[in-house]
Amino acid sequence: MYSILTLVFLGSLILVYGQQPNPPTTPSPRTVVTVDSMFSSYPKLEAQAKEISDAFVRKDFKRFTELTYPKLIRIAGGKEKFITALAEETKQEEAQGFKVLSSTPTDVTQFLKVSGALYAVMPTTLRANLRGDLFESYGCMIGTSSDKREHWTFVDSGSGGLKDMLPDVADKLSLCPARRPVKLTSH
Numbered sequence: 155m156y157s158i159l160t161l162v163f164l165g166s167l168i169l170v171y172g173q174q175p176n177p178p179t180t181p182s183p184r185t186v187v188t189v190d191s192m193f194s195s196y197p198k199l200e201a202q203a204k205e206i207s208d209a210f211v212r213k214d215f216k217r218f219t220e221l222t223y224p225k226l227i228r229i230a231g232g233k234e235k236f237i238t239a240l241a242e243e244t245k246q247e248e249a250q251g252f253k254v255l256s257s258t259p260t261d262v263t264q265f266l267k268v269s270g271a272l273y274a275v276m277p278t279t280l281r282a283n284l285r286g287d288l289f290e291s292y293g294c295m296i297g298t299s300s301d302k303r304e305h306w307t308f309v310d311s312g313s314g315g316l317k318d319m320l321p322d323v324a325d326k327l328s329l330c331p332a333r334r335p336v337k338l339t340s341h
Contacts, residue, residue: 196262196274196303198303198304198305198306199262199274199297199299199303199306200259202221202297202305202306202308203259203276203295203297203306203308204258204259205217205221206218206221206222206295206308207256207257207258207259207278207295208257209221210254210257211254211255211256211257213241213244215236215237215240215241216237218240219233219236219237219240221306221307221308222236222307222308222309223296223298223307223308223309223319224307225319226309226313226319229315229318229319251283251284251285251286252282252283252284252285253282253283254280254281254282255281255282255283255288256279256280256281257278257279257280257281258278258279258280259276259277259278259295260276260277260278260279261276262274262275262276262297263275263276263277263328263330264327264328266323266326266327268322268323268326269322270300271298271299271300272298272299272300272303273296273297273298273320273323273327274296274297274298274299274306275294275295275296275311275327275328275329275330276294276295276296276297277292277293277294277295277330278292278293278294278295278310279291279292280292280293281338285341286340286341287337287338287339287340287341288337288338288339289335289336289337289338290335290336290338291333291335291336292330292333292335293310293311293312293330294310294311294312294329294330295308295309295310295311296308296309296310296311296320296327298320311327311329311330
């Protein structure tokens with residue numbers, strides 16, 4: 155899930171690494187969090203979205219995998235292969251000077267109910283250190299629940315094959331607009 159996001163993020167950072175810090179950008183209207191939080195209506199969604207994000211940051215790939223959309227796990231070759239791939243990618247990224255510091259889901263921007271399943275689109279903010287510089291990147295996570303919002307699993311919208319994983323809804327989701335990472339500080 156985020157390992158794909160971090161690879162995209164890392165590639166973008168390498169392209170802009172030598173540039174001056176970017177001024178803050180105004181988020182598009184679709185990603186603005188309103189006072190009436192959708193998370194307040196779906197507390198388990200909020201808690202589990204934060205849990206998967208925190209699990210990734212602390213490298214608890216077992217828990218991360220438990221909260222990952224099952225079809226993504228199957229496509230990756232099963233739980234053990236998925237966990238191994240996450241650990242290896244993270245190790246390679248850190249060897250290149252890239253370390254994820256935080257990942258924060260923000261409030262839901264879209265809900266869809268299709269064939270008894272509920273889908274929630276949530277913008278995410280990822281903070282990372284690249285060779286001493288602090289960057290912020292923006293992505294989108296999709297939460298899914300088919301048991302009346304009791305349990306949620308997640309997939310990053312940047313994951314390859316979104317149409318294969320979510321064929322009934324991929325074209326109906328209003329995903330977060332692409333934005334370049336922002337360099338916050340220099341060492």
